[in-house]
Amino acid sequence: MPAARPTRTVAPSDASSSDATEASVDERVYAAVSQALLSGRLRPGTPLRERALAEALGCTRGAIRKVLARLGAEKKLVLEHNRGAFVPDPSVEDMRGIYRARRIVEAGLIATLCGRLTREQAAALRRHVQAEQRAFKEERRADAIRLAGEFHLLLAQMAASADLLFYLQRLVGNTELYKALFDTPEAACCAPREHEQIIEALAGPSLERAMAVALNHLDDLEQRVLAGAAARQAPDDLASLFAAAATPSPRGGSASTGSRRGSRSA
Incomplete structure (x- = not known):
């Protein structure tokens, strides 16, 4: 056998x-x-x-x-x-809708965090902004876009709300893509400077100022993206x-x- x-x-x-x-x-x-x-x-x-x-x-x-x-x-x-x-x-109306949703969500986020950031949290945010600055100086545009979006997600993490973070991740993911598709490469330099202003405003006593700084940041970004969408x-x-x-x-x-x-x- x-x-x-x-x-x-x-x-x-x-x-x-x-x-x-x-x-x-x-x-x-x-x-x-x-x-x-x-x-x-x-x-x-x-x-x-x-x-x-x-x-x-x-x-x-x-x-x-x-x-x-x-x-x-x-x-x-x-x-x-x-x-x-x-x-x-995306259509102009699609993009406006996403930015509108981001303003609503992030207004609540700013109201939650203003005047309540710990020293450790502020330091972590500043380290993140430094990483954004390096990405811009080294002309790593995709990294700069990703890191700019992650700054806002880091704020959401500090608010200690898993549901808020989940929803904001989707909104930020959309606007990251809009920025990549329609914003100018030179505009990447704006995010670190504006994020530093948000950190300073959150550490101060004025909620009105913090809200204005954060929402003006989103307004400026939306206007640049919509202006570039025609090209x-x-x-x-x-x-x-x-x-x-x-x-x-x-x-x-x-x-x-x-x-x-x-x-x-x-």
């Missing part, structure tokens, strides 16, 4: 290694598309085709599909049944746009890592 042919058993380490590799690819693709969105390199209405993205980023269409679904859930992309994923192309550019070629992120670096990271110095405020 012939000997039974041995079967190959996948060791747990093999499975975990495969899962880690897949997760690494997913995160590389997610970081590349997010970077392109927040740096303003993807224009409103640009279609993100699975096949073109997979070829541009050197990965499977399955990995692209997962990342597009994730970004769609985060409201950073528009997903249309049987049509695919698109960079949002529409043609969609970029995906292959050239994602060329730097297509292959991992020798250290296992994305080749796009170095490009973060080139471009990454709300």
